[in-house]
Amino acid sequence: MDEPKVGEEPSVMSQALSKQKTLSRYVEVETWKHRELTDLQPVMRGIESACRGIATLVRRAQCDEIAGLHGNDGDMNVQGEVQKVMDVLANNILAASMCAPGKMDYVASEEEEEPTYCSAVLQNAAFQGEYAGVFDPLDGSSNIEAGLPVGTIFGIYRRPQLNLSPERERDPLEAIMQPGSKLLASGYCLYGGQTILVLTLGQGVHGFTLNKPGGDFILTQPNMRIPARGQLYAINEGSSHLWEPKVTEYVRRLKLGEGEGNVPHRTAYVGAMVADVHRVLVEGGVYAYPGTVDAPNGKIRLLYEANPMSMLVEQAGGLSTTGRQRILDLKPTGIHQRVPIFIGSKEDIKDLQALLKD
Ligand code: AHG
């Protein structure tokens, strides 16, 4: 096939796109079309390879005795959560893979208190890049021992060009302290019955399935669009006694299908955001992790969980909100800050926004 060239007619480009089948080909073509993304190619190759590697680890976790806690009694991460061996392994794989030499400046992970500079990972001070990455290396890691789905979430920012006066210090973390609306790319890998990588480079959402262990990611779900209204909701109902009354009322209306155009929703909760949001993306509906009386910001972390997922869902035609503000508009205040989140089908989320306005 002739290589498409920048500036070629859209029809030629879309023919080329329709013929591509693998993730690496898709990234190649997209980054030809959008020259500002060209340097993302090696970063995406790293992420693809990390997802392959983590998929293999997840499948072998019990046999290779890498399921279970990290450290004797379970080490804690910065958020006071017990780390699993697999959390740590997945974290190290992603950090090393995403640090494409000369492209990535630093990566910030759920499992590390501070961002890791790629120059340190690559042991070469010259390797400073224009991008910064955020990730949750293993999402839903409490599912590992039960053999249930887990995932990886990632997002990529460009370092902003700021016109700072010489006396003002440059914030080394300025790239990831931007609102999620500045994300260049985001995605997740779902390690379930199949290994699926869902990606947006800001031009729609595409799903790729790993054809065999260590093999290629094949474009299986091009142009994913979330239905405007769904029939399921994913929420930890065990905390319902701690929700604000309007959230309780919203979930009641979802169940009964009350309100104009609404339909009864069933519950479906895996307990791994990647798996739950993936189902919502495919079938429509709502994933929510609201605030509670004892944790007003809920549990989901803004930088490496809420933002990348919100970009994907919005790119697929859905909405994502704290209930009162668009998630992607929030200005981060800390690497590990948490936010309440309601994400999914446009009409389902609009119902919540209307209810909270009253
Ligand atoms: P992680 O394993 O990365 O800490 O994330 C788990 C998160 C999220 O994936 C999931 O939706 C939520 O925790 C489940 O929490 P509950 O068990 O409180 O429902």
Ligand code: MN
């Ligand atoms: Mn997570």
Ligand code: MN
């Ligand atoms: Mn995690």
